Amino acid sequence: MRLCKAFLMVALVLAATCSPGRSADLPTVRVVTVPIEGAADVYYAADHGFFRDAGLDVQVDTIAAGQNIVAAVAGGSYDAGISTTIAIALARQRGVPIRIISGATMHVSSATTDLLMVAQSSSYRRARDLNGKTVAVTGLGNVPYLATLVWLGKNGATTSTIKFVELPYPAMPAALETGRVDAAMMAEPYISTSKSFARVLANAYDAIAPRFLLGGWFSSDSWIQMHPDAARRFAEGLRKAHEWGATHPQETAEILVAHTRIAPDAIAHMVRATFGSTPDPKLIQPVLDAALAAGMLPRPVAAGDLIWNP
Numbered sequence: 001m002r003l004c005k006a007f008l009m010v011a012l013v014l015a016a017t018c019s020p021g022r023s024a025d026l027p028t029v030r031v032v033t034v035p036i037e038g039a040a041d042v043y044y045a046a047d048h049g050f051f052r053d054a055g056l057d058v059q060v061d062t063i064a065a066g067q068n069i070v071a072a073v074a075g076g077s078y079d080a081g082i083s084t085t086i087a088i089a090l091a092r093q094r095g096v097p098i099r100i101i102s103g104a105t106m107h108v109s110s111a112t113t114d115l116l117m118v119a120q121s122s123s124y125r126r127a128r129d130l131n132g133k134t135v136a137v138t139g140l141g142n143v144p145y146l147a148t149l150v151w152l153g154k155n156g157a158t159t160s161t162i163k164f165v166e167l168p169y170p171a172m173p174a175a176l177e178t179g180r181v182d183a184a185m186m187a188e189p190y191i192s193t194s195k196s197f198a199r200v201l202a203n204a205y206d207a208i209a210p211r212f213l214l215g216g217w218f219s220s221d222s223w224i225q226m227h228p229d230a231a232r233r234f235a236e237g238l239r240k241a242h243e244w245g246a247t248h249p250q251e252t253a254e255i256l257v258a259h260t261r262i263a264p265d266a267i268a269h270m271v272r273a274t275f276g277s278t279p280d281p282k283l284i285q286p287v288l289d290a291a292l293a294a295g296m297l298p299r300p301v302a303a304g305d306l307i308w309n310p
Helices: 002-018 041-047 066-074 085-093 143-154 169-177 221-226 228-245 249-259 264-269 285-293
Strands: 028-033 057-062 080-084 098-103 105-108 114-119 134-137 163-166 183-187 198-202 211-213 215-220
Touching: 028 041, 028 066, 028 228, 041 057, 041 228, 041 249, 066 080, 066 085, 066 098, 066 215, 080 085, 085 098, 085 143, 085 215, 085 285, 098 221, 098 228, 114 143, 114 169, 134 143, 134 169, 143 183, 143 285, 169 183, 169 198, 211 285, 215 221, 215 228, 221 228, 249 264
Parallel strands: 028 057, 028 080, 134 163, 134 183
Antiparallel strands: 080 215, 098 215, 105 211, 114 183, 114 198
16 A cells, blocks of 8 residues: 555656646746836736747846847847847847847837927927937937937938937936936837926937837847747747737736836826737838948848848
């Protein structure tokens, strides 16, 4: 009897440790992201079980400095990460072998989450009103800066006279309110939380296109070659998270609160991000062409060359 019980205990232990639902039995994908809504789709997929349903154990790390993600993934510290299409294109032109495996956040004209803002008390109404002024952007090599530059140039401003300064999004409202900058390319939730003293000057992203892919989830060519099935499953988990998130704002808001510093009240009032799963070259090429014209890319890039096709 004791021997039978011993065999039974062993069987139960083996059944528990070998069950298909346990993460120890699933391929692990190490992912790095930043704590903003535009990169929150990976939180949705992880927390709501879409990655597990796709047969992956995805481990997500969050860092504050998004500009370090390309180097971290290319160097093998992580298997996948998120970045802008411009950063990915520039990295490949510099010989860094990375490629987009899934789309991420998108600009959609009717529901944009990025706007060029000025103080309500200012007299600025047109692009040329900013000649000789100071404009805040998050960086001088990213999409917000590019969109601001393109909009100003297309609408009569002399961009060579405008001083661009780099500020993180959380610092922009105070800089605008106190007059340290004359305009700021702001993002949600700071657009919504600044309405008492700021107003919209332009939907600058529309100067590039009314609809385009802002960023993508990418990996190194070597990791994709070694783990094509995991890359495909990772993209599938994100696709399901995008579809679910589009119709579950309350649930995604709760996940955002858990993983970012965005306050629940701000989430309730801000325009929510739009995600695009398929990295369609037609949704990427307008950004690359604009970046080339602005001198941000040294030579032309075909969007299709940035995308992994399983």
